[in-house]
Amino acid sequence: MNDVLQYRLVIADDHPLFRGALREAVTGLLEQVDIAEAGTFDELVELLERGGDADLVLLDLAMPGARGFSGLMYMRAQYPGVPVTVVSANDDPAAIRRCMEFGASGFIPKTLGVEAMRAAISHILNGGVWTPPDIDLATGSDAAAAELMARMATLTPQQVRVLMMLSEGLLNKQIAYQLGVSEATVKAHVSAILQKLGVESRTQAVIAAAKIEAGQWPQSVAAES
Numbered sequence: 001m002n003d004v005l006q007y008r009l010v011i012a013d014d015h016p017l018f019r020g021a022l023r024e025a026v027t028g029l030l031e032q033v034d035i036a037e038a039g040t041f042d043e044l045v046e047l048l049e050r051g052g053d054a055d056l057v058l059l060d061l062a063m064p065g066a067r068g069f070s071g072l073m074y075m076r077a078q079y080p081g082v083p084v085t086v087v088s089a090n091d092d093p094a095a096i097r098r099c100m101e102f103g104a105s106g107f108i109p110k111t112l113g114v115e116a117m118r119a120a121i122s123h124i125l126n127g128g129v130w131t132p133p134d135i136d137l138a139t140g141s142d143a144a145a146a147e148l149m150a151r152m153a154t155l156t157p158q159q160v161r162v163l164m165m166l167s168e169g170l171l172n173k174q175i176a177y178q179l180g181v182s183e184a185t186v187k188a189h190v191s192a193i194l195q196k197l198g199v200e201s202r203t204q205a206v207i208a209a210a211k212i213e214a215g216q217w218p219q220s221v222a223a224e225s
Contacts, residue, residue, distance in 0.1 A: 006033070008034045009036070011026075011037050012037075013037075014040065014064055015060075016039070025118055028114075041066040041071050044059075053082055055083070055125060056082075056083050056124060058121075060086075070163070070164045077153075077155065077157040085121070086106070102149070107131045109132060148211060151198060162189040
């Protein structure tokens with residue numbers, strides 16, 4: 001009798017109904033699978049820190065605690081060995097290209113049919129990369145955006161989280177409380193962020209982070225959560 005592989009997947013999406021649909025798609029694909037669910041980005045981080053590595057994380061870009069590509073950036077920095085596939089209602093080609101540039105193992109539109117979704121997940125679990133076949137990934141970012149993305153990629157996982165919180169308008173003391181560190185540590189992180197991004201103020205850092213996602217979220221899907 002052949003051994004059946006045991007997979008561990010994490011579905012991170014703040015919509016319970018869609019998490020259920022993804023769970024159904026995955027359980028119909030794999031014989032033995034342990035599926036954990038997270039409704040916020042903090043829950044996702046807690047799951048991974050508590051339960052060890054996952055074979056695949058299915059990540060919605062727009063969920064509480066993350067905005068734009070920050071959640072994907074954090075995952076790739078903190079858990080480089082864990083494949084992350086973005087599952088999103090925003091199937092704008094530029095957004096898909098940017099996800100792949102940030103290291104996603106795939107991009108699955110939420111509009112994809114169940115069988116096509118299963119085929120995509122299977123391909124990724126087998127070590128492949130999957131994006132919608134009609135998307136041209138060859139079109140790269142402009143030079144300025146590429147340089148900014150390269151700078152973003154040098155941030156440590158904690159610095160990414162601090163930048164995420166700065167983008168939410170939190171003060172140093174609020175960030176320190178949420179991360180369980182001192183204000184001095186937060187100030188050190190902010191200084192490092194400014195240096196790495198080549199900017200002079202918190203506001204400029206937030207603007208730089210916003211530029212990464214500027215123009216990638218059409219009004220029709222901007223309300224996705």
